[in-house]
Amino acid sequence: SAMLAEMWYKLGTGSKPEAATLAKSLSEKYSDTEYGKEAAGLLERDFAAPQKDEVAQLSKKLKESAKKVAKPAPPPPKTTSSTPPTPPPANVADTGPKTGVDVEALEKAADEETKKMAKDALVPAFKDAHAKGKGFYAKATPGSEGNQLNVAKALEQFIRADVLYVRIEDEKLNNGDLAEKAKEASMLRYACMKMTILSH
Secondary structure, rough: OOHHHHHHHHHOOOOHHHHHHHHHHHHHHHHOHHHHHHHHHHHHHOOOOOHHHHHOOOOOOOHHHHHHHHOOOOOOOOOOOOOOOOOOOHHHHHHHOOOOHHHHHHHHHHHHHHOOOOHHHHHHHHHHHHHHHHHHOOOOOOOOOHHHHHHHHHHHHHHHHHHHHHHHHHHOOHHHHHHHHHHHHHHEEEHHHHHHHHHO
8 A cells, every 4th residue: 555655646746657666566466455456446547537436435434534534532551550650752744634524615615716717717716726736746745744744734725626617618708728737636525535545
């Protein structure tokens, strides 16, 4: 799962040859695992953006993992000693959400925001969301401090970009450059979701 997360990161930061090398290695070494099969599938379709049903399945998985994350921690064990129990050491890398990302809530918020926007504000807002998402994604190196927080922030921006692009198409404002950015935002949104799932 760590190799797959690394592969998604490389792909999202523009290092497609490195991502392909990782995917090849993963598909050969672990061909009988779900990770190896996924890597083989990605190589087969040359890392093309996922289908809508794949995104929907992943959103469902994320929602389930968000519910697990939200469960309250069990109470500390009762002790007969008069000395209070020592709290576990705080782990700096654990700050921020234990990412249970609620994709539906983010989509709903982005949808409401987009509906209120003036037509001429759509393209600048889309470009802004795309750029911010890429900025957060670039900081989300697997295993690094704050990695999941950056993945969550990038995901939020790519969801905004996706929703904005739907309205951009409805308003007939799309062009080749925007279409390419939208394709990338969609792929990176999926990558963020995969990296979130793989971290659990």
